[in-house]
Amino acid sequence: MKNRILLQALLLILISSVAFAQQNQTPQVGGVGVLDGIYVKENYKVRDPLPYPPLREADVMWSKRIWRIIDLKEKINLPLGQPATHSTTDRYSLIDVLMDGMKEGSVTAYSFVADDFVLPITMKEIESQGGARVDTSRLTRPDPPYDEYDTVIAKDFNRDDVIDYRVKEEWFFDKQRSVLDVRIIGIGPEVYARDQNGDIRADGSKKLLCWFYYPEIRKLLHNKETFNRQNDAERRSFEDIFEKRMFNSYVYKESNVYDRKISDYREGIAALYESERVKEDINNLEISMWEY
Secondary structure (H helix, E strand, C coil), X not given: CHHHHHHHHHHHHHHHHHHHHHHHCCCEECCEECCCCCCCCCXXXXXXXXXXXXXXXXXXXXXXXXXXXXXXXXXXXXXXXXXXXXXCCCCCCHHHHHHHHHHHCCCCEECCCCCCCCCEECHHHHHHHCCCEEEEEEEXXXXXXXXXXXXEEEECXXXXXXXXXXXEEEEEEECCCCEEEEEEEEEEEEEECECCCCCECCCCCEEECCEEEHHHHHHHHHCCEECCCCXXXXXXXXXXXXXXXXXXXXXXXXXXXXXXCHHHCCCCHHHHHHHHHHHHHHHHHHHHCCCC
């Protein structure tokens, strides 16, 4: 009996040692154990986003459609736009994640013409809207007989040209859970509009490239981590930024009877005040729901 217990204890120690060694072994890269860090990062590759709570039409007492713009020049929004040029294996910008997802076929982009998700568009169409073009230029040869010839100049779409993101979302009050909640419906990258020569327009107008349906890209965003200024060991995912509202934005449109944007009836600082009014109205709605 004692021998059996001793054998079981030794077997348990052996199994624990093997499991510990496998857990802490250094991955082999090119036949040599190389790890740029102190542990293997695998958390974001295996977890799934939390499902939304069930929602019935009968439980929605109030709802409001809101359109926002997330400016990538603002400091709090930098994790969405940096690094500008992808150079490492674990750092991506949001446009890199979306465009790479289109390449592998896990993401569908929709036309920017209509504010819905009906007409899918291709990567080539997005790049064309972003400035990709092929021009023909006439040059003169430097050697005799100094004749002229045509040359083709190709310009690719530069992902760094994305300056902000439009966000289409729905705010609603769920009486079943007694909460004011919000769900993002779509995200769309924007660039500066260009003229026929490929130069940025003097009026600074912008162009929406496409729409991405947010429920479809949640899984992709959830498995791509972004930078956390306070803690390198707790890299947040892109989905965390959107779901936890860790960004700054301004409202450029709310659902209204005229179907117009704020810029159609407000300009400059007055438009920003109107944007803040929309945000404050939503916050005040939740407060007014309760009586003490």
